[in-house]
Amino acid sequence: MALWKPDPTFYASPRDAVSAPPEGLAYVAAFDRTAAKPDAIAVLDVDPGSDAYGTVVGWTDMPYTGDELHHFGWNACSSALCPYSPHPHVERRYLIVPGLRSSRIYVIDTKDDPTAPKIIKTLEPGELAKRAGYSRPHTVHCGPEGLYLTALGGANGQDGPGGIALLDHTSFDVLGRWEVDRGPQYFAYDAWWHIAHDVLVTSEWGTPSMIEDGVVGELLLGRKYGHALHFWDLRKRRHVQTVDLGDEHQMALELRPAHDPTKQYGFAGVVVSVEDLSASVWLWHRDGDRWAATKVISIPAEPADAAALPPVIAPFGAVPPLITDIDLSVDDQWLYVSCWGTGELKRYDVSDPFHPVEAGSVRLGGITGRAPHPAAPDLPLAGGPQMVEVSRDGKRVYVTNSLYGAWDDQFYPDGVGAWMAKLDSTPEGFTLDERFFPHGDDFRGLRPHQTRLQGGDASSDSYCYP
Amino acid sequence: MKEGSLAALVALGAFHGLNPAMGWLFAVARGLQERSRALVLQSLPAIAAGHAASVGAVAVLVALTRSVVATQAVAIGGGVVLVGFGLWRLLSRRHFRWVGMRISLWQLAGWSFLMSSMHGAGLMLLPVLTAGAKAPAGHDHGLHASGSALSTGVFVTAVHTLSMFVVAGVIAVVVYEVAGLAVLRRAWFDLDRIWAAALIGAGTFSLFTAM
Numbered sequence: 001m002a003l004w005k006p007d008p009t010f011y012a013s014p015r016d017a018v019s020a021p022p023e024g025l026a027y028v029a030a031f032d033r034t035a036a037k038p039d040a041i042a043v044l045d046v047d048p049g050s051d052a053y054g055t056v057v058g059w060t061d062m063p064y065t066g067d068e069l070h071h072f073g074w075n076a077c078s079s080a081l082c083p084y085s086p087h088p089h090v091e092r093r094y095l096i097v098p099g100l101r102s103s104r105i106y107v108i109d110t111k112d113d114p115t116a117p118k119i120i121k122t123l124e125p126g127e128l129a130k131r132a133g134y135s136r137p138h139t140v141h142c143g144p145e146g147l148y149l150t151a152l153g154g155a156n157g158q159d160g161p162g163g164i165a166l167l168d169h170t171s172f173d174v175l176g177r178w179e180v181d182r183g184p185q186y187f188a189y190d191a192w193w194h195i196a197h198d199v200l201v202t203s204e205w206g207t208p209s210m211i212e213d214g215v216v217g218e219l220l221l222g223r224k225y226g227h228a229l230h231f232w233d234l235r236k237r238r239h240v241q242t243v244d245l246g247d248e249h250q251m252a253l254e255l256r257p258a259h260d261p262t263k264q265y266g267f268a269g270v271v272v273s274v275e276d277l278s279a280s281v282w283l284w285h286r287d288g289d290r291w292a293a294t295k296v297i298s299i300p301a302e303p304a305d306a307a308a309l310p311p312v313i314a315p316f317g318a319v320p321p322l323i324t325d326i327d328l329s330v331d332d333q334w335l336y337v338s339c340w341g342t343g344e345l346k347r348y349d350v351s352d353p354f355h356p357v358e359a360g361s362v363r364l365g366g367i368t369g370r371a372p373h374p375a376a377p378d379l380p381l382a383g384g385p386q387m388v389e390v391s392r393d394g395k396r397v398y399v400t401n402s403l404y405g406a407w408d409d410q411f412y413p414d415g416v417g418a419w420m421a422k423l424d425s426t427p428e429g430f431t432l433d434e435r436f437f438p439h440g441d442d443f444r445g446l447r448p449h450q451t452r453l454q455g456g457d458a459s460s461d462s463y464c465y466p
Numbered sequence: 467m468k469e470g471s472l473a474a475l476v477a478l479g480a481f482h483g484l485n486p487a488m489g490w491l492f493a494v495a496r497g498l499q500e501r502s503r504a505l506v507l508q509s510l511p512a513i514a515a516g517h518a519a520s521v522g523a524v525a526v527l528v529a530l531t532r533s534v535v536a537t538q539a540v541a542i543g544g545g546v547v548l549v550g551f552g553l554w555r556l557l558s559r560r561h562f563r564w565v566g567m568r569i570s571l572w573q574l575a576g577w578s579f580l581m582s583s584m585h586g587a588g589l590m591l592l593p594v595l596t597a598g599a600k601a602p603a604g605h606d607h608g609l610h611a612s613g614s615a616l617s618t619g620v621f622v623t624a625v626h627t628l629s630m631f632v633v634a635g636v637i638a639v640v641v642y643e644v645a646g647l648a649v650l651r652r653a654w655f656d657l658d659r660i661w662a663a664a665l666i667g668a669g670t671f672s673l674f675t676a677m
Contacts, residue, residue, distance in 0.1 A: 012647035083492035087561040089656040235566035
C-alpha cells in the first residue's frame with residue numbers, strides 16, 4: 001500500500017538529507033566462498049544505545065548456494081521526489097540483491113520485520129539474459145522512473161558487452177537493455193548519474209572470463225582490464241564520450257558523483273597502475289562542452305620483502321594499495337578511500353575537488369601489515385578496509401573486508417577472514433569505534449561485502465533539488 | 467454557463483494547480499537548478515499551455531459531440547468512461563514515466579500535456595461540460611451550433627487553465643522564495659488517490675444528473 005505522505009526517508013536535497021536521523025540497522029551482503037552454504041543478508045544493530053550494538057541480530061538466508069552476493073540497493077530513494085516522474089508515495093522497503101556469480105536477483109522485503117527481511121521474489125538468470133542480454137548483475141540504483149542495474153557480462157554464451165538493465169520499480173521485472181547506442185563501450189562495472197543534468201557515467205572492470213577465476217596476470221600486465229570512463233545521455237540512452245585514463249591505470253571501479261545536483265563532477269577510483277603499482281583517484285569534470293578526468297590522488301605502493309608476499313605480487317617486491325572502493329559524504333566534503341592491499345582507510349577533505357587534502361587515516365589488516373582492531377589488539381587481521389559506507393549525516397563510516405571471492409584468495413591466500421568496523425568521522429578526528437567490531441564466527445563463516453544502511457546512505461540516494 | 471459551473475471550473479483548476487505532479491514542482495526545480503526566479507516564471511506558462519491543450523482537447527470533443535448527440539447520451543457515456551478511468555487510476559500502480567530534467571520550454575509543455583492527459587485532467591471537467599447551458603433550440607445541428615460548442619470548449623479551457631495557472635504560480639513562487647522544498651516531506655499528500663476519487667465522483671455525478 002502506498003503512503004499518504006512521502007516516505008520519510010526521502011529528502012528533496014542533499015542539504016536536507018544530512019539532517020536525517022541516525023540509522024538503527026545495517027544490512028550487509030555476506031557470501032560463502034565454498035558455495036556449500038547459502039549466502040545471506042546479515043542485519044547488524046548499529047544503534048549505540050542498544051544492548052546488541054555492533055552485533056549481527058538477524059539473518060536472511062538465500063534459497064540457493066553459490067550466488068556470491070556482492071552489491072545491492074533499495075527499490076526507491078530520494079529520486080522519487082524528482083519533478084519529472086514523481087512518485088513520492090512509494091516506500092523504501094525492498095532491497096534488490098543480485099548474485100554476482102549466479103546472476104540471480106532477489107527482492108527482499110525489510111518492512112514487516114526489519115531484522116528478518118523476507119525474500120518476496122527471485123529473478124532467475126534466464127530472465128536477465130532473455131530480456132536484457134546481460135549476466136553478472138552488480139550495482140543497483142533507484143532512478144525516478146525505474147531501477148538501473150549494471151551487469152558485468154553478456155548472456156547467451158557471450159562474455160560481453162556488459163551494460164545496464166532497466167527493472168520496473170513496482171513489479172521488479174526486467175524491462176530490457178538500457179542502452180540504445182552503446183558506442184565503443186564494452187566493459188562495465190559501476191554506473192551513476194548527474195540526474196539533474198541528464199548525464200550517466202559508467203566505469204570498467206572486465207568481463208566474467210577476466211575476473212571469475214581471479215585476476216589474470218597476463219591480462220593485467222598486458223593492460224587489458226578497463227581503464228576508461230563513459231559518459232552518456234541519460235535521457236536518450238546514448239553514449240556521448242569516452243574518457244580514457246591511460247591504459248596503465250587498470251580497473252576504474254567506483255563512481256561517486258557530487259550529490260549537489262547543480263554540480264557536474266565526481267570521483268572514480270582506479271585499483272592499480274601497472275607502471276608503479278600505485279593506486280589513484282580521478283576527478284571527472286566538465287571541460288567546456290566535453291568531459292575530462294584529472295588524477296587528484298595518487299597513493300604509492302609500499303615496499304615489502306618478496307617472501308612475505310602472496311605469489312600474485314611477489315615478483316614486484318611491494319604491496320600495491322589497491323583502491324577498491326571510495327565513498328563521498330552526502331555534503332560532498334569528505335571522500336573515503338579504501339586501500340585494500342595495504343590495509344588502510346584514508347579520509348580526504350575534498351571541499352576543493354581538484355585539490356583533495358588528506359585528513360585522517362586508519363590502518364586495519366593489510367597484506368603485510370595485518371593491523372589489528374583496537375577492540376582485539378592481539379588478533380592480526382587479514383583483508384583490509386574494502387566496501388565503505390557513510391551515514392547520511394556523515395558522522396559514521398562502516399567498512400567490511402572482503403573484495404571478491406576469487407581475488408580474496410589470491411591476495412590473502414591464508415584466508416581473508418571476516419570483519420566489519422565502524423569509524424567516527426568529525427571535522428576534528430577520524431577514529432575507530434572500539435565498541436563496533438563484529439568478526440570471525442559472528443559472520444558464520446561468510447565473507448561480508450557491501451553495507452546498506454536503513455533509511456539510506458551516502459551511496460544510495462540521488463537528489464533533483466539543490 | 468451557470469454560476470455553479472463556473473465556480474466548479476475554477477475550483478477544479480485550483481485543484482489541478484495545487485498538485486506538485488502537475489508542474490509547479492518542475493518549475494521550482496528548474497529555477498533552483500540555475501538559481502533563477504526568472505526560470506521559474508518562464509516555466510509556468512509552458513506548463514499551463516500543456517495543461518490547457520490536454521483539457522481543451524477533451525472540452526472541445528465533448529462540446530462538439532454534444533452539438534450532434536443528445537446531452538444525456540454524452541453525459542452517460544462520459545460518466546461511464548470517467549468512472550472506469552478513475553478506478554484504473556486508483557488501482558493501477560503504474561507511474562507516469564519520463565526521463566530528463568534538461569528540457570526546453572516546448573518539451574516542458576509536452577511533458578505537461580502528457581502528465582495532464584495521463585491523469586485525466588480534462589475528463590474531470592465532464593460534469594461541468596455536460597451541465598452547461600443547453601444548445602439553443604432549433605439550432606441543434608449545423609455550423610452555428612458547432613461554432614458555439616467550440617467557443618464553449620475554449621471558454622471552459624481558458625477559465626480552468628487560468629485558475630490552475632494562478633494557483634500553481636503562487637505555490638511555485640512561495641516555495642521557491644520562502645517555504646523551501648523541505649515542505650514537501652510534510653505537505654505532499656498522495657493527491658493521485660484523491661484525484662482518482664475525484665474522477666470517480668465526477669463520473670458518478672455526471673451519470674446521476676443525466677438520468
